[in-house]
Amino acid sequence: MTLSALIQTTCLCLVLAPAAQAKSPIAEVICEPTDRMHEKLERQFGAERAATGIRGPEQLMEVWTSKSGDWTMVVTYATGTSCIVAMGENWYTHAKVDPARG
Template identity: 50%
Template sequence: MFALRLIAVCTLLPSLASAASPVAPILCAPKQEMRQKLTQQFASTQIAAGIRDRESVMEVWSSVSTGDWTMVVTYTDGNSCIVAMGQDWFDLRPVPDQDPA
């Protein structure tokens, strides 16, 4: 399933930019297009975000149905780039106690 998702992302996002590292390409698209693909096509939701620096925010997206996850960097210029993808995402945060009332 993960391999099919990676192939779909590679073919459906229009711009493919080379990464600074020669190891792998980074897929980039305008922020709204990236969000639409992640939410509508891959049933992912944004589960975390954090400021990386003055010009970018790191986002983590995950699909509850498949367990696939995607890390996306969104830049101040309006573009978002997928920097990592994987399978079997799980949350390590403790679940707060439920109030029985």
């Protein structure tokens, strides 16, 4: 390998290294006691629970949405802890069309 190629490879590695170390937005899951989590979602973010589903005997999945379109997915555990596992924006609820009304 020539000196020029070695320098180019080293520079490329230095440029790409921070990108490889970047964390996912949900790399750090946020957990709180369920009451506190619900209070934060309601008061700080203006969110309300839009959907709930049972994931198993110990877990409940919740989707919280705000009027601005932000959404938060929360897992609530039987232990009394809730964790944010995903967040996003532009939430849209699809209305069902009654086929009898065309």
